[in-house]
Amino acid sequence: MWRPLSRARRADPLIAALVALLVATHVGFGLGGFSTGSQVVAFWLLMIAVQASFTVSARRVATHLTRSGPEGAAGRAMWRMFALAGVVLVLGNVWQLGIVLRDPLSVDAAIGSDPQLASLVLAMALIVAGLLRYPMAEMRAAERFRMRIDVATVMAAATTFGLWVSDLPSGPRNAGWVLHTATMMLVQPGLFLVAVFAVVKIVLGGQSAFVRTAGLLSGTTAVLQAVLQAVPVPYYVAPATMPWLFAANVLASGLIAIAARVQERQVRAGARDATPGAARPYSLLPYGAMAAVWLLAVAVLARLGLDLRAWVVLGGSMTTTVLVVARQVAAFRHIAELLRERDELTAQLTEMAFHDALTTLANRGLFMQRLEEALAAGPATVFLIDLDDFKPVNDAYGHATGDGLLIEVGRRLRGCVRADDTVARLGGDEFAVLIRDVSDDRRLQVADDLAVALHGSVRVGAVEVPLSASIGMAIERHGGRDPDSLLHEADMAMYATKERRRNLLGSDFA
Known part of the structure; x- marks a missing residue:
């Protein structure tokens, strides 16, 4: 066991290549000096490369998982869905590359065409489905209830931030505008809110689907990708911000490819495919989410005053606060139940220690x-x-x-x-x-x-x-x-x- 694990810690050529590629990407896009068309073509080629690496590693993880039982079967199914999502992403980007080569200066070339967007939506749906199917650790009813409140708190905070950064489309407020707005919300922030939900469910579920390094990289990627999806379209076509947004998107895809490679190496080296979450009496995640929303509310009120966006943020602040209070009430009830069980157990142990088991007389x-x-x-x-x-x-x-x-x-x-x-x-x-x-x-x-x-x-x-x-x-x-x-x-x-x-x-x- 020790020898393969020690080999897994050594420098991996593919990870080194991915890191070098990400560094070169940021340096190249940051220095500029290239035409807009060249930058667009380079961006989609880089996306194909890192997503192909993710696809291969995800498939190998699913192949090498040997752990038996429901968790092992769920892990294999999850990584197969990840690999399928990678295939969908690569095919969508290959299609997009064809569009880019025909007209690299169009808006669709920079932000993605409808087929490429559809492939992104399908891939994200596969990834989210894989995460949601992974089982949680065994929990009692009270623990499951508190976990659901924690998930709801984080989701309320994520929704608040998503609504704050989202720009409603222009045009007359008619039925077409409502349909367009709903589609935009579902395709971009809505889909990534579901992804955030899946990641939070894994984090708070007490049973991680990843080794530690892969989990940290995947969580970082989810946060970065959610932020990038919230960036308005004009920034993607503006000459000053387009190269940096391209580099950031390549970084997000590259990190998830590195995470899959790390998971692959650990699984092939004999490490557990899932790191059980440590049993903790509480999680700091919902409290951090509430604090972040209140900080946002203070910043919005100080800068913009009480406008529509401020009301949205205040509503999110109140919602997260109510959920955290409910979580505390549930925790207090759980503590009271534990104290009652402790007293009953103490009484039972005292009875056993000082009384005869057969006659119940004093011993x-x-x-x-x-x-x-x-x-x-x-x-x-x-x-x-x-x-x-x-x-x-x-x-x-x-x-x-x-x-x-x-x-x-x-x-x-x-x-x-x-x-x-x-x-x-x-x-x-x-x-x-x-x-x-x-x-x-x-x-x-x-x-x-x-x-x-x-x-x-x-x-x-x-x-x-x-x-x-x-x-x-x-x-x-x-x-x-x-x-x-x-x-x-x-x-x-x-x-x-x-x-x-x-x-x-x-x-x-x-």
């Missing part, structure tokens, strides 16, 4: 903690209970019956004490009861109740199980002993009781 740890607290507060009494002949029950009836007996014992012990007393299962068939500062009569009453409750038989399922227990009691009146010594005294008393019963049974038998 040894909680009992010792309660005993220590009771001894610090005043007198306390501990009863230690051990079931007699519990192992024969397991042997004769099975462990399920033994578990049922333990559950019933726990229920009976709870019935012998008050709610503020502590009943615990210390382990196996050993139980303990803690009662705090009570009178001697109450203490003796609890002892009698325990003896009665743990004598006789218990029906567990379809069998009748005999029940008897040995009980030991220890009393601490002055708070001078520690919990272990008091529990040990109760343990000794319990074993003394058990021994007396055995002696009694032995003498009766004799």
